[in-house]
Amino acid sequence: MAKTAVRGTFLDFVDDPWTHVGAETEATRFFADGLLVISDGLVVAFGDYAETAAAHPDAEITHLPDRLIVPGFVDGHIHFPQTRVLGGYGEQLLPWLQKTVFPEERRYADREYAQEGARHFFDTLLASGTTTFQAFTSSAPVCTEVLFDEAARRNMRAIAGITAIDQNAPDWFQISPADFYAAATEQIAEYHGKGRNLYAITPRFAFGATEELLETCRRLKEENPDVWVHTHISENPAEIRGVLDLHADCTDYLGVYEKYGLVGPKFTGGHGVWLSNGEFRRMSDSGAAVTFCPCSNLYLGSGLFRLGRATDPEHRVRMTFGTDVGGGNRFSMLNVLEDAYKVGMLNNCMLDGSIVPSDQDLAESERNKLSPLRAFYSITLGGAQGLYIDDRVGNFDLGKEADFVALDWNGGPPATAWHMSLLAPDGGPTTVQDAAELLFGIMMVGDERAVDETWLMGQRAYKKA
Amino acid sequence: MAKTAVRGTFLDFVDDPWTHVGAETEATRFFADGLLVISDGLVVAFGDYAETAAAHPDAEITHLPDRLIVPGFVDGHIHFPQTRVLGGYGEQLLPWLQKTVFPEERRYADREYAQEGARHFFDTLLASGTTTFQAFTSSAPVCTEVLFDEAARRNMRAIAGITAIDQNAPDWFQISPADFYAAATEQIAEYHGKGRNLYAITPRFAFGATEELLETCRRLKEENPDVWVHTHISENPAEIRGVLDLHADCTDYLGVYEKYGLVGPKFTGGHGVWLSNGEFRRMSDSGAAVTFCPCSNLYLGSGLFRLGRATDPEHRVRMTFGTDVGGGNRFSMLNVLEDAYKVGMLNNCMLDGSIVPSDQDLAESERNKLSPLRAFYSITLGGAQGLYIDDRVGNFDLGKEADFVALDWNGGPPATAWHMSLLAPDGGPTTVQDAAELLFGIMMVGDERAVDETWLMGQRAYKKA
Incomplete structure (x- = not known):
């Protein structure tokens, strides 16, 4: 050669x-x-x-x-079929999904529209320096197929999978656990490990998943232990309350995914803004990863990710950074670093103790500072480690x-x-x-x-x- | 014509x-x-x-x-001699000033360097759509002179004035109250109301001002009632604590400026992140304005400006929006609107009541949402009203x-x-x-x-x- x-x-x-x-x-x-x-x-x-x-x-x-x-930059959390709808106005997570996101994602059931979206998606990622991504798609199989096909054509490393939701979404947007199982099984055979494509079992989030759907995810992971698991976790206070109402036997959000055997290596939960110290520790122990999506967390008013806590050396949690387009308003991981820096600094106006002296934690405060080396590590090698692909990229x-x-x-x-x-x-x-x-x-x-x-x-x- | x-x-x-x-x-x-x-x-x-x-x-x-x-966009708060130093790493307000800002501003005592800075400053403002600004300069008279001269050459509406600090800064950066009085008096005669230039008495902030300097500001305002007053207020918790230590007879930050007769129409305090409800009310009653500088407040980790409180219809405070370059990392007022929107949405993850139900305030939450019309109003007519120049621009x-x-x-x-x-x-x-x-x-x-x-x-x- x-x-x-x-x-x-x-x-x-x-x-x-x-x-x-x-x-x-x-x-x-x-x-x-x-x-x-x-x-x-x-x-x-x-x-x-x-x-x-x-x-x-x-x-x-x-x-x-x-x-x-x-x-090349690693975007750990992006929604392919939201390429066009970054920038919806004025809503936090749950109403924003209903008003803006689901109607646009529905259009990706049409192969031609999905292909047009894929052109914009890949062109923009490459212009932003992103060479690896882990993406959500929609509940229509064709959306995932188009994404993988285009990733292969571009020779980009992609992790994705059909994105399942079977409650708390319009009927026309839901997929049944049985249909999800069939489509995911077929797609794993078709795409996983072919070229640079890798497959992720992708329940959208616990708020949108019945017990049956989560059981289906467990079964898929058991049958395909080599694939990834990608979802959302603890993004928004109202969402968390909704999840705990639905899963009364779980004491926290992470517990829902744990209950179905999904948490461990190759598991990524997006956001984790409101994860407790205990949840961070359990993620660290299990080898699971969280994605920090600061543009989105600010844009949707979700809250401030505790960067200095996730990087506690005693319980270091694997992290990727992500745009979360279209919850995030920018495609560029450089903008993600800008907002990540701002989130870390905002956290510190509490931790320096000048507001409440007993809250002072200078070590955590130091870790909240996103130095340029921490920053670029996070979107290269760190992102690859978070995704368990650091044997290939990073x-x-x-x-x-x-x-x-x-x-x-x-x-x-x-x-x-x-x-x-x-x-x-x-x-x-x-x-x-x-x-x-x-x-x-x-x-x-x-x-x-x-x-x-x-x-x-x-x-x-x-x-x- | x-x-x-x-x-x-x-x-x-x-x-x-x-x-x-x-x-x-x-x-x-x-x-x-x-x-x-x-x-x-x-x-x-x-x-x-x-x-x-x-x-x-x-x-x-x-x-x-x-x-x-x-x-054209109105930038209510920008530091001319910080044009080159946006983006200092890792510090909140007070150490950042010492490490990064004062050494760079010192260079603007050199006319040639100041002129080079002015070219970049005006080129960038115009490329960003900014047509009016209120600026801090440095403690060297030449810096203000160069700014006004270049504003006149460009025919841009500018409000500025020599920026006084006589404590909590290196000796070589301070100006004595007497020298400040002399320079400001001379500059008011030379520049105020000439072409589109307007003069502002500009004590940098209460933390950097002795009682004698604040008395000098009062005297200047009494002798020149037509000019503006521009300063900083309640930006950072450590700064506020410092100000109240220095002015033990004042119960809050605004009280310091009130004590010296500076608060009223044509007064602008930059930031106001930590203003109490009472301070907001007194600003509203007096006709004073606050500048919302979200890029800076996030960048320096100062905190979240309470947009929905400042816009309370019962006590509406006049507002400008500002870049606060170089505490802010962007020259464009469009980026200011982006971060302002994010600050408003972040405020609302508290106000929607899903964290603490008793904190729910849906009216204030609604006002925190920076709709596009609120946004562009704020950087055009609203900014002009905040600066009391809406008879001329906006x-x-x-x-x-x-x-x-x-x-x-x-x-x-x-x-x-x-x-x-x-x-x-x-x-x-x-x-x-x-x-x-x-x-x-x-x-x-x-x-x-x-x-x-x-x-x-x-x-x-x-x-x-």
Whole structure:
């Protein structure tokens, strides 16, 4: 197989920066002038340019100067059929679903409409630097089929599955447990592990699932232990109250999914804004993951995810970060980082003790601060670990799929370049500290205009016009 | 004087939408095909195209099709010499000032650096649709001079003044009350009321002001009753505690400014995140204004401004909205609206009663919802009213200065146009309801890329490349 290579300034992660407080760069790998060598879409060498190039004289090199190259972004929670409806007005979760979301998602039962949606969805993800996602679809099988087909055509790593709801939704939007079982079983055979597609058993959320539906999920997971489980958890106070009314034998929201054997590795619950300390601990113990969706949590007024609690070293919970489009109003994981930073800082106006001195918790407060290295870890290696796909993506380790993003730190609103010139006055970053400063600028001052190129398995899949 | 005119789709406000709950369009004026006639920079006619054009056959008409034209945006609180430092990492207000802000502002004592900053500042404001601002400068007189000179050159309406601090800042950043008095007096004579410039007595904040400095502000206001007063108030819990320690005879933050006779019409306090109900009432009674700076309040983790409380009809407080660059991380008032919406929705996860039933306040919750008409009112007519300049700017009433923005609702991230096509499927808005939907999309899905043109006093000052 022919070898290709990309030369440029690289930054990726080899560990979790939250476990290196005060020395985060220990979790980081940085080459001011580096080379990534690729064969058959996989990383075969990564290191300093001079020595790596010497070891691979046969590699055809593409040089991307004046860019900061990082692993492709992982969006842990996105709703494919909500691509068009980001931005519904004025409602919290439950009425918003009824008014805005279900009617739009219904249209994805039509293959042609779903294909049009898929074009916009993938184009926008790639323009945003997202190379891996875990998605909800709709209750119509065709919606999931179209998503997987298009992911395969684009060669993008996708986790998805038909999204089941059988109560608290209009009749025309529900799917029966039997139909769900049949469709999921068929789709697992058809799509799971084919190319880069992976399947997730996807009950929409406990509020929309009868006991029979959850039993069906348990059965699917037992019959297909290798697949993923993806759902929502503890997003909104009214939703939580509704779930506990429906499942009176469960003492908390996580308990519902536990009861049906769904919580463990490869389980992701989206949001987790209102998870108790006990639920966080049980998720940590079981290896389950939570997705932090700050744009959505602010947009729908759901609340403030306790980032500093989820990252408690004694009970670290696996995390992905997600846009939650269309509950989130932005497709770009850079905007997710912006809002995630804001949520962490907001949490801290409580934890610094200046409001209620007894609430002071400076260690948790420190963990709430989304430093640029924590941030980009969270949407690359951290996201891959949250999804249990860090053997395939997340950084530039040998054998991983060569998905990456070339960032132009000057891309963004008008003042961006002048701002960045203060952070790295002599042009590109020459140290990991300079690179971290630029990354912080990109996430707080820039936006998806900083994404100059997106590559999938060693092939350029997007170039900014 | 030659008459010019602009033809297009117009929306502006004639009243406060918060006073028309359920019938907000009563506060709005909309012409699907309208004409704005301008002479000597001022509006001389505004109305439906056909009849207005017939009445002004001599006007030279510029047609801006496929745009939504709204009054220019008012930024009520921005720090000119922080143009380059938006995005400092990880600190709340007080340490952030020391580490990041004061060193950068110090550079604006150099005229050449200040001029470079001014170019970026005005270019970015105009590209963001901002046509009026109230700004902090630094404690160096030259910084204020450069700002006013450049505002005059650009013909932009500016309110500003030398920004005084004489404690809790490095020595090299302080200004003595005597020097401040002399500089402000000289600048009032030189700049106030010249062209579009207006002067504000600007003590930075009570935490940085000795009693002598506040006495000096009182004296300046007594000697120049026509000028503005601009400062900060109740931004951050630690700051508030500091202020009350310094002013032990005052029972709250507002009381400090009241004690020195500064609170009343033309007074603006920035932030007001932690204002008590009593302080809101006293501000309302006195005619003082507060600036809501949501990007900054989230960015610095200051807290959640109580929008629904400030808009209580019994004690309505005048409001401007502001970027608070660089405490805020975005120059665009559209991003301010995005974060303002999120703050309002976050407030409501408390007020809906699902957490603590006794906290339920559905009327305040309703006022927390930043509808698109409330939003664009707040950054046009509402902002002008907050600054007591609504006799000059804020809408298209006859005699006002013809500042406006032509919005391209398709400008923004990649998915924007497809999203917008759902809101106004047949192209431009033909009703005020359609226009409102597009405005909501612009503020939540779009960004300053939606600003296609910005006009100052009837002249095009910015056109998107």
